[in-house]
Amino acid sequence: MNVRKHNRIRRIIQIASAAVLNGYAAGFAGGRIFTGAGKAFCVPVLNCYACPGALGSCPIGSMQTVLGGSRHRFSFYVLGLLMVFGIALGRLWCGFVCPFGLIQDLLGMIPARRIKIAPKVDKPLRYLKYAVLLILVVLLPLLAKNQYGIADAWFCKYICPAGTLEGGIPLMLADRQLRSLAGALFSWKMLILIVVLIGAVLIPRFFCRYLCPLGALYGLFNRYSFYQLNLDQSCCTGCNTCTQVCPMAVEIPKAGDKLVQISSTECIRCGRCKAACPAGAIRVKGLRNEALYRN
Amino acid sequence: MSAAQVKWIRAALLCVGVVFIVIGLATGEAGIVLDKAIHICLECIGIG
Known part of the structure; x- marks a missing residue:
């Protein structure tokens, strides 16, 4: 199969996956989110559950919620699902299913001079996503709790550009009340989003390479996956x-x-x-x- | 690492994953996930 044909097929799968994962069209129209029982299930990719179309839950957000709550110290359910997804296909989820991966791939098609990062810089930077996974997704939600025993979802709150793009922007556009609440945190998240989107134009899969905690976790399964x-x-x-x-x-x-x-x-x-x-x-x-x- | 070792590790990880899911379901984690996901996540969208 030639590269063009392969890319076309992959793009169709990516678009279809994004549409299926975010198939609640009424949410986009009405500025609300899906509230069905399907949201108890974590999807295998970084897809924000605050996206008006999202039919399932984001596993990274869910893991932080469980670890950051007062009832559990270990997220058996979310980690179990991620292990099964990882063993099945490894990071194929990133390449074929992830909507944020699709967005980065589309941005990568913009004609621009790509930056080639020197290996001595690139290699250590790639470990950043493991630090994000360990510190922001696991340790801080587990340890930095308030007086009620609840912790912030640190990655979602301060970093996740998928949440800003898929959840924040559509909801803010549809809801004037939410818009009025936007402050410094929203500005910070918009800044992160802009940096990541520009990064994706200049460096293919910028977010996947350096920041994505889900990609970091799935990468560990690449050697052992069925695929x-x-x-x-x-x-x-x-x-x-x-x-x-x-x-x-x-x-x-x-x-x-x-x-x-x-x-x-x-x-x-x-x-x-x-x-x-x-x-x-x-x-x-x-x-x-x-x-x-x-x- | 031999193919047999990889197969064993893969099978073991798969079993652990399934067991984790069952434990998580039994301890009500799916309910916590659902409860979070059906309300607008303010921190996700940059407000909370």
């Missing part, structure tokens, strides 16, 4: 096309004679490398082949 991308090094010509087209700038192992698993925690399984490889050396496979693990 795998493998490189047959005996077919690989070492042309480097795979690395050049990768939006996450993943270093893919080069020519040799082995079959290797592409298990980088950064790989969002978008499949562009597979579509672009002129030798057809990258394939989707399960974990059956013993040869994969001999290197």
Whole structure:
């Protein structure tokens, strides 16, 4: 499959996923949110439950809510769901389903001079998302509680650009009363959103690379997920096309004679490398082949 | 890491995930998630 055809199919899946996850059209029209029982279920991607169209809950927001409440010290339900999602597909959720990923991909299509971050800067910056996950999503909601035993959802409150874009802006546009409440915090969140959106124009998947706590968590499952991308090094010509087209700038192992698993925690399984490889050396496979693990 | 090891880890993680979901449902976590999600999350939208 050529890259254009692959991108078109992926875009259709991304748009369809965003539409299904945010299918409550009446919410957009009336400036209200969905209140059905489906919101007890966490969707596998970063999709704000304050979005007027959202039919399910954001797992990152839900985790902070449970940890930041007075009843639980561990979020079995949300973590369990994320483990099952992660084991099933790894970061394929980021590449094919996440609406905020779609927005970044669309912004990445704007003609602009892309910034290539030097590896010595890029590599440490990528650990930032793990710090966001550990500190803002887990530790602060768990430890920084008020006198009633309740903590803020730190990531949602101070960082999450998806919440501002999918929830804040549509609700504010529809509700004058909410608009009147917007203050310094909203301005801060708008600033973060603008930085992230500009970042996505200049650096592909800027938010996914450096900040997304959900991507950080799913990345840990890439090696063990049912869905795998493998490189047959005996077919690989070492042309480097795979690395050049990768939006996450993943270093893919080069020519040799082995079959290797592409298990980088950064790989969002978008499949562009597979579509672009002129030798057809990258394939989707399960974990059956013993040869994969001999290197 | 051998293929067998990866398979075992994968199976173990999947089982732990399912067990966590069951424990979470039994302890009412889904209700907390629902309660949060059906009210406009003010901190998410930059107000609260």
